[in-house]
Amino acid sequence: MSPFTRRSFLVTSLAAGAVAGAAEAASAEPEPAGPSPSELRTDPFTLGVASGDPAHDGFVIWTRLAVLPLAEDGMGGMPARPVPVQWQVAADERFRRIVRRGTSVATPEWGHSVHVELDDMLSDREYWYRFKVGRYVSPVGRARTAPHPLSYGGALAMAFVSCSQYEHGYFTAYRRLAEEAPDLILHLGDYQYEYKRDTYNIPGGNVRHHEGPETETLAGYRQRHAQYKTDPDLRAAHAVTTWAVVWDDHELDNNWADEVPERPDIPQPNFRARREAAFRAYYENMPLRRTSVPRGIDMQLYRRIRWGRLATFHMLDTRQYRDDQGCGDGYRNCPDSVDPARSITGAAQEEWLLRGFHHSRAHWDILGQQVFFAQRDNNAGPLKVTSQDAWDGYVASRERITRGWVEAKVRNPVVLTGDVHAHWASDLKLDYDDPTSATVGSELVASSITSGGDGSDSDPAAHPFLKINPHLRFFNDQRGYVTTKITRSEISADFRVLPAVSVPDAPVHTKASFVIEDRVPGPRLTYLRPVDPAARRDGGDPVQETVDRETKRP
Missing domain, CATH: 3.60.21.70 (Alkaline phosphatase D (PhoD))
Structure with missing residues (x-):
């Protein structure tokens, strides 16, 4: 998979905080202040990525930051401050056709987890997604939407x-x-x-x-x-x-x-x-x-x-x-x-x-x-x-x-x-x-x-x-x-x-x-x-x- 480039990660839409700061929705908000991602000296994407709860117009994408995943305090070696996390969703696995992008905030109160709820997506389609913090890029995940409510779709x-x-x-x-x-x-x-x-x-x-x-x-x-x-x-x-x-x-x-x-x-x-x-x-x-x-x-x-x-x-x-x-x-x-x-x-x-x-x-x-x-x-x-x-x-x-x-x-x-x-x-x-x-x-x-x-x-x-x-x-x-x-x-x-x-x-x-x-x-x-x-x-x-x-x- 091709890495994120600086140009490809110019954020055009930012994610808004949701309930208790635990979930993020794909909408425009100013990027919050936080520590410099350069503070992270090792890859924070040790726990991978996931998508869930598909609908006909969207799904959730997830990651949780942890540079030391087995830390006894459960904080994964992360700083006790919010960390901005950039994300992209594309219509192809090489990310040549990016359809959504934004920034979410991983907070220590919620274990530096990120939940981005996407909507207004096309029905019955495959998408690919990834996250970025500083110079670190997550693995690529594949997600898909369900068929339209009036459609059976394929098998x-x-x-x-x-x-x-x-x-x-x-x-x-x-x-x-x-x-x-x-x-x-x-x-x-x-x-x-x-x-x-x-x-x-x-x-x-x-x-x-x-x-x-x-x-x-x-x-x-x-x-x-x-x-x-x-x-x-x-x-x-x-x-x-x-x-x-x-x-x-x-x-x-x-x-x-x-x-x-x-x-x-x-x-x-x-x-x-x-x-x-x-x-x-x-x-x-x-x-x-x-x-x-x-x-x-x-x-x-x-x-x-x-x-x-x-x-x-x-x-x-x-x-x-x-x-x-x-x-x-x-x-x-x-x-x-x-x-x-x-x-x-x-x-x-x-x-x-x-x-x-x-x-x-x-x-x-x-x-x-x-x-x-x-x-x-x-x-x-x-x-x-x-x-x-x-x-x-x-x-x-x-x-x-x-x-x-x-x-x-x-x-x-x-x-x-x-x-x-x-x-x-x-x-x-x-x-x-x-x-x-x-x-x-x-x-x-x-x-x-x-x-x-x-x-x-x-x-x-x-x-x-x-x-x-x-x-x-x-x-x-x-x-x-x-x-x-x-x-x-x-x-x-x-x-x-x-x-x-x-x-x-x-x-x-x-x-x-x-x-x-x-x-x-x-x-x-x-x-x-x-x-x-x-x-x-x-x-x-x-x-x-x-x-x-x-x-x-x-």
Whole structure:
């Protein structure tokens, strides 16, 4: 990529400050005073660049300055003063046709992060962007706008990922995903993990280690996000295309629920302050719009991303508003799970989602969310044993939302899920206890990027959950991601897997492919790769090992 020239960086439009100085909009304002960029003696773009939340007329571009990304104070070695950051957006990757340019201010109050919201862009187009501070130029990122609201556009290449535990493996899956260069990437949670070193370990030992203590302060969360973004494979995935992100639990604390920590039996008077710190750091490190600027312990993260008339992505937050998990989180036969007063989304988000179903004119209504949606009974007998951390712990909440899309006559409801560190595909029903009941939707679940370590290949039909739950169609315990191609006639999904994440640069292949046809709910298997003995663990039963791990996960 060609470097910025002095002439090309004559600023013709400057960025205005937004809410609390945290976000920047592309409009004209005088350039603020700040330290000379020549004070920075090394490259401040160590955390890369990202774009996010596409609309038909724009998107967000992001960077965060850090000359010493792992600094313990979380400030990345930056001066405790505002730093002007110039930016450019071009219609070509060589920046010969620059369409927007400006200056934003990276302030220490917001971790020297930059969020530029662009609008008035052309629909359904690729753009390229970059930043500059002094003599330092950032990597180039690629972004794109969605089709016009009245247009379907062409086929949408969308991928979704979750659960990237830095210590459990190399982020090669991010690199392989970047090589596929989709139009849109959804991250469905557990982008980073809160544990200190040697706390969340895999058999054989962790591949690499977290810096710093367990994240509980703003400095700690900033440092941890920075450590993850120093990984070149993650930076490549961010730079290649536009993302839409939502969190799960580990961005704050394992299995948290609203204002309740993982271990409510242990006094934690600082949990609200910890939540505020985690939310602030999450915003600082993600390409989010000003609507998601946190206010104290609250952060608006559920939102809709419309891809023309083709698809609406309802991005959900199943952590911030949920009732606490019943009966101690894990797999239980729990009376609380069927309490109609309990909710995993909270009343306001549930009403927002149901209203969206009724107003939708999209070909596909897609829920981007965190935890397993379909029922997964772990007991072959009459006693139902399910995960209280997933939608199984909030049965009435799940039924209200499922019935909501049925009553709204949503054309094609599809749920996308992360969290469980394995690939799954499921039929969705109103009555899971009757195998002959109608299928009313589809669920696709992405495995982890690294969490859980290498995993192993196996015959999905051998998994006991599939025998107990006939609506579950597929399982695989290797690491990877899911790529999809969305057209008006179908969603085709490839479950992509790596043989190992304990070594860098592993190849990727498709373990299985499914198709969801227009107006035909339920994923249909079209390809299944035979078991690769070399991808299995030595000894033991890989399927049973997975069941045990999921039932007793930290």
